[in-house]
Each structure stands twice: as C-alpha cells, then as structure tokens.
Amino acid sequence: MDDLDLLREHLPETHAPSEVAKRRASARLAQAMSDDARRATARDDNQTLVTRLLPLIQRRPRRTALAFATLVAAAAAALFVSAPWNDSPGFLARAEAALSQAGILHMKTQTTSTWTRPDCKVTYSQAEVWVDETPPNTYRVLLNDLPPDQDKAHRRTSACFSGRASEIGGSYRSTQTLRFAPPNTLTPYAIAFRFPLNPAADLREAISAGRAHDEGKTKLDGRTVERIRIDPPPRCPPRFDNCPRDPQYVYVDPETFYPVQFVATTSQVEIVGGPGRSSYSHVRARNVTRYLTFEYLPRTDANRRLTDIRAQHPNATGP
Amino acid sequence: MEPIQPDAECPTLSLSEPQAFELIFERHFVAVHRYLCRRAGPDVADDLAAETFALAFERRASCRTSDTSMLPWLYGIATNLLRRCWRAERTQLRAYGRSGVERAVDHEEEAAARVDGATLHARLAKALEAMPRKQRDALLLYALADLSYEEIALALDVPLGTVRTWIHRARKVAQRVLATETEVPAELATSGDDLHG
Numbered sequence: 001m002d003d004l005d006l007l008r009e010h011l012p013e014t015h016a017p018s019e020v021a022k023r024r025a026s027a028r029l030a031q032a033m034s035d036d037a038r039r040a041t042a043r044d045d046n047q048t049l050v051t052r053l054l055p056l057i058q059r060r061p062r063r064t065a066l067a068f069a070t071l072v073a074a075a076a077a078a079l080f081v082s083a084p085w086n087d088s089p090g091f092l093a094r095a096e097a098a099l100s101q102a103g104i105l106h107m108k109t110q111t112t113s114t115w116t117r118p119d120c121k122v123t124y125s126q127a128e129v130w131v132d133e134t135p136p137n138t139y140r141v142l143l144n145d146l147p148p149d150q151d152k153a154h155r156r157t158s159a160c161f162s163g164r165a166s167e168i169g170g171s172y173r174s175t176q177t178l179r180f181a182p183p184n185t186l187t188p189y190a191i192a193f194r195f196p197l198n199p200a201a202d203l204r205e206a207i208s209a210g211r212a213h214d215e216g217k218t219k220l221d222g223r224t225v226e227r228i229r230i231d232p233p234p235r236c237p238p239r240f241d242n243c244p245r246d247p248q249y250v251y252v253d254p255e256t257f258y259p260v261q262f263v264a265t266t267s268q269v270e271i272v273g274g275p276g277r278s279s280y281s282h283v284r285a286r287n288v289t290r291y292l293t294f295e296y297l298p299r300t301d302a303n304r305r306l307t308d309i310r311a312q313h314p315n316a317t318g319p
Numbered sequence: 320m321e322p323i324q325p326d327a328e329c330p331t332l333s334l335s336e337p338q339a340f341e342l343i344f345e346r347h348f349v350a351v352h353r354y355l356c357r358r359a360g361p362d363v364a365d366d367l368a369a370e371t372f373a374l375a376f377e378r379r380a381s382c383r384t385s386d387t388s389m390l391p392w393l394y395g396i397a398t399n400l401l402r403r404c405w406r407a408e409r410t411q412l413r414a415y416g417r418s419g420v421e422r423a424v425d426h427e428e429e430a431a432a433r434v435d436g437a438t439l440h441a442r443l444a445k446a447l448e449a450m451p452r453k454q455r456d457a458l459l460l461y462a463l464a465d466l467s468y469e470e471i472a473l474a475l476d477v478p479l480g481t482v483r484t485w486i487h488r489a490r491k492v493a494q495r496v497l498a499t500e501t502e503v504p505a506e507l508a509t510s511g512d513d514l515h516g
Contacts, residue, residue, distance in 0.1 A: 010440050
C-alpha cells in the first residue's frame with residue numbers, strides 16, 4: 001500500500017449526501033440564481049420581474065419537460081386578479097377593485113396548446129382549480145393535461161400527449177405538492193405553483209415600467225372583451241420554465257373584469273434525464289386558455305376544504 | 320433524447336438560460352459533496368457544497384473547464400471554500416487520526432495490526448495537518464478527487480509545474496512520515512501556513 005492508498009484509506013469514502021443536504025444546496029443555488037436575475041433586472045432600466053407573478057411550474061428532481069398549460073392559465077388569471085393596472089386609470093383601476101377579492105377563487109379552464117417544437121396541436125380536457133386567496137394560499141387542481149412520465153417518454157410524446165387526469169394540491173408557501181394516487185394515497189409530487197412574496201408590489205413596478213397596456217375593446221367569439229397586452233420582461237428570472245419571450249394577451253370581460261381568455265407563447269428549457277446523463281433543449285408552445293368558469297366563492301369552511309387536497313381525501317395514506 | 324451536452328457549453332448557455340446550470344448541479348453535486356465530506360466532515364460538507372454551486376453560478380462567466388468537464392473548476396472552488404473552514408478540517412483530520420480505520424477486530428493479531436494502523440493514521444493526520452495548505456490541497460485533489468496534474472492546475476489556477484512540485488513535496492513528506500517511527504518531522508511541524516487558521 002503506497003502513501004496515496006493510505007491517504008485514501010485515512011480519509012475514507014463517505015456516504016452519498018442526504019436528500020436534505022441536496023435539497024438545501026438546490027435551494028441555495030436557486031437563491032443565487034434569483035439574486036442574479038434580480039441584479040440583472042435592476043440593471044435593465046429597473047425593469048421589474050413581472051413574470052414572477054406567473055407561477056413557476058417546476059418539477060424536481062426529474063424535471064418535467066413540458067409545463068402544464070392549465071397551470072399557466074391559472075397563473076395568468078391569478079396575475080390578472082392581482083393586477084392594479086394603471087395605464088388606463090379608469091378601466092384598470094376598476095378592474096383592480098373588482099378583482100382583488102378575498103375568497104376562494106374557482107376556475108374551470110380549457111386549454112389548447114400548439115407546439116412549435118415538436119409540431120402538434122392538443123386541446124386538453126377541462127381543468128378545475130380552487131385557490132384560497134388568503135395566505136398560505138392553499139390550492140387544489142384537477143388536471144387533465146398531466147404529461148406522461150418524462151423518464152420514459154420522448155419529448156414529442158410529451159408535448160403531443162393529450163394528458164392524464166390527476167389531482168394535485170399544495171400551497172404557495174410550501175415546496176411540497178401532493179398528488180392523489182388512486183385508490184387512496186397522497187404522494188409527494190414535484191410540481192408546484194410559485195408566487196413572489198409581494199406580487200402586488202412587483203406588478204406595480206412592472207406597470208410603472210410600462211409593460212402592461214390596455215389595448216381597448218375587441219371581439220372574441222362574438223363577445224365584446226377588453227384586451228390587455230403584457231410585454232415580456234427584459235430578462236427572465238432563473239428557473240422560470242414558462243418565462244414569456246413574446247407579449248401575452250389577456251382578454252377580460254369589460255363589466256366584471258374577469259378573464260375570458262389568455263394567450264401566451266412560452267419558451268422553455270427542457271431538462272431531461274438524471275445525474276450524469278441530463279441534457280437540455282428548447283420547447284415552444286402557444287397556449288390559448290378559455291375560462292369557462294371564473295368566480296369567487298365565499299371563504300366558508302366548506303369552500304376552504306375545496307382548496308385542501310388532504311381534506312378531500314381524509315383517509316388517504318401518505319405524508 | 321438529444322445528445323448529452325458537455326459541461327463546457329453549460330456556463331455559456333446559462334448566461335442566457337440560467338436553468339441550464341442546474342445540469343451542472345445534477346451532474347456534480349455528489350462528487351463535490353463527497354470530496355468535501357472526506358476533508359471536513361458531513362456537516363461542513365453540506366454547507367460548503369451548497370456554497371460551492373452558488374458561487375460557481377455567480378462566477379460562471381469566468382469558469383474554466385477541462386475538455387468537457389467543469390468538475391475540476393468546481394473542486395477548485397470547493398477547495399478555496401475549505402480554507403475558510405480550516406478548523407473543521409483540522410478537527411476531521413484529528414478525528415481520523417485518533418480512530419484510524421474502523422474495522423471489526425476479533426483476533427489478537429488483527430488487534431495489533433489495528434493499533435499499528437491507528438498509529439500510522441495518527442501520523443498521517445499530523446503530517447497533513449502540518450503540511451503547507453497549497454501542498455495539502457494539491458495532494459488531496461490528486462488522491463481523493465482523482466484529478467490529473469493538469470486538472471489540479473486548472474482547479475487551483477496555478478501552473479502545471481507548480482502542481483508537480485507541490486504534490487512531489489507533499490508525497491515526500493507523507494512517505495517520510497510513514498517510513499519512520501518518529502512523529503512528524505520537526506521542520507514540518509511549523510511549516511503549515513495555515514496551521515492556526
């Protein structure tokens with residue numbers, strides 16, 4: 001045994017890092033990325049991170065290649081709900097007042113995604129969302145556009161897959177999302193909404209930077225609606241899988257200000273594979289989401305339970 | 320699945336697409352953590368490994384890669400961070416020195432061998448502790464991280480010849496310590512440039 005062998009024996013191999021250590025390190029990296037984006041954004045004419053209002057759809061540790069259009073739509077609605085639009089004071093101020101409600105936000109949406117890479121068009125079944133507007137903002141989502149398991153699916157399969165039914169729940173403050181697995185189990189699931197701590201403040205900054213515009217009335221399927229254009233941020237925050245590169249459009253009811261349709265083109269970095277064999281590529285999609293239902297329910301105990309996946313499955317086993 | 324992207328592309332890409340840096344994390348976290356853990360123990364390793372990747376992300380524009388891997392550069396960052404934690408590393412070395420290698424001992428001969436081994440490890444621990452920091456870093460990158468001389472030069476940002484010299488001297492010290500019955504040579508006992516770090 002030479003000196004190097006002895007040295008290796010002297011400082012022996014240790015166990016692999018714990019999952020907790022890895023999660024903490026991942027969170028530290030995310031913080032560094034976030035700080036970096038904040039600095040970069042500040043450099044760009046003090047533009048704001050308006051897109052932080054859109055939830056990050058994030059799958060870890062095995063990343064989902066494709067974000068869920070339904071959740072994007074829900075995010076868009078939530079963004080709009082929180083938006084104190086001010087570049088058209090009359091309309092936008094009234095919109096803010098009408099939409100900043102405390103209660104249980106209930107939506108039914110239907111999304112059509114047109115993928116530019118790969119080339120396919122998919123209309124998903126309806127999805128339903130309940131979000132408690134009071135912190136910690138519990139939410140529950142009935143999805144029908146869950147992609148196939150990424151580790152087993154080709155990217156094209158993922159994009160053009162019309163979806164699986166799934167029920168997911170969590171809260172904005174928690175990194176743990178639960179998924180209901182029939183017949184009666186709740187399992188941790190690596191997908192989560194993420195909102196900034198102070199969306200209103202961030203959005204006010206964004207509006208003052210001039211990226212939200214009321215474009216006036218237009219017709220949508222024969223219905224008169226108001227069109228809002230949201231210009232993309234000068235730089236996307238890190239780890240933001242659905243950061244918009246092009247303007248997004250929200251069509252709202254001019255009387256209630258509730259969203260009618262949301263159109264967004266997303267460009268995502270797709271990360272597939274595991275440690276040592278991961279790769280990335282770009283995936284683009286144009287998502288058109290129609291809001292079939294958009295309403296605020298009173299914050300009663302019964303309605304709050306609608307946002308709570310554990311309450312919906314009180315006897316389920318799991319974490 | 321598309322071809323695996325070499326690390327070398329990731330820092331460049333991550334300037335415009337920061338998510339791409341996650342690949343680096345996924346690929347190399349375990350290796351960096353293991354290296355730190357062997358040198359400074361699990362508690363310090365958890366913190367330093369996290370800090371290594373955060374720092375690497377912040378400095379990605381200036382990263383140096385060897386062929387296609389960023390690992391040597393990451394080891395370099397980790398090694399630099401270890402310097403802040405010399406006390407922890409010294410404690411770890413002393414702990415190793417006291418315990419030697421833990422094995423079940425059933426027979427007298429093996430017990431005797433274990434005692435010898437423990438003595439050897441204690442001496443090696445002291446030699447490492449007393450070694451000039453740069454020599455120790457180079458030696459441990461060579462022995463524990465399995466880096467080549469070229470990669471160590473890249474990791475520590477020094478000329479290749481310097482690495483050769485450091486490792487040669489460090490190994491000479493280790494061999495001398497192991498070959499003699501005496502404690503760490505007196506000249507080494509005071510040569511550690513960060514002994515009291």
